[in-house]
Structures are given as structure tokens and as C-alpha cells.
Amino acid sequence: MPHRLEVLAEADRVQLAGFVPHDLTLPGALAGVERTVLITPDRIRHIRQRRPAWLGFCLEHMPDVLGRPDLA
Numbered sequence: 001m002p003h004r005l006e007v008l009a010e011a012d013r014v015q016l017a018g019f020v021p022h023d024l025t026l027p028g029a030l031a032g033v034e035r036t037v038l039i040t041p042d043r044i045r046h047i048r049q050r051r052p053a054w055l056g057f058c059l060e061h062m063p064d065v066l067g068r069p070d071l072a
Contacts, residue, residue, distance in 0.1 A: 005063035007039060009048070009055055014038050018066030037066050 007015050017039040024032025039062070048055050 007044075007059040007062050009044060009059055011044070012041055014040050018063035020066055021068075024069070 022034035
């Protein structure tokens with residue numbers, strides 16, 4: 001079983017936030033592009049400032065949402 005990614009709120013480095021899968025089909029039948037998604041401490045601070053009550057939820061679920069977005 002693959003290791004689940006964990007995005008830490010207090011990290012002082014760039015973190016791996018997730019992967020966009022190669023088979024992603026975007027609205028309008030556009031093909032998605034497989035890629036690795038990183039998140040910086042600055043972006044985490046931004047979430048904390050704008051939506052402090054949602055920070056933990058956002059970081060916990062970010063890898064899953066990137067890997068399996070619900071675009072239907």
C-alpha cells in the first residue's frame with residue numbers, strides 16, 4: 001500500500017501536496033497534464049490567514065483532491 005502524503009501546517013519548507021493524474025479529463029473534454037503539485041510555506045500562511053478554521057481540513061484532504069478531483 002502506498003504511503004499517504006501528509007501536508008504539515010508548520011513546515012518551513014516546500015512540501016509535496018499531491019499529484020495530478022495523467023488520465024484526468026477536464027471539463028470540455030480537455031486532457032489533463034500529469035504533474036507534481038508543491039505547496040510553499042507562504043501559501044499555507046495564506047490559507048491560515050484567510051480561512052483559519054479550514055486550514056487543517058484543506059491540508060489533510062489536499063493530496064486526495066489533487067489525485068481524484070470531482071469534476072463531473
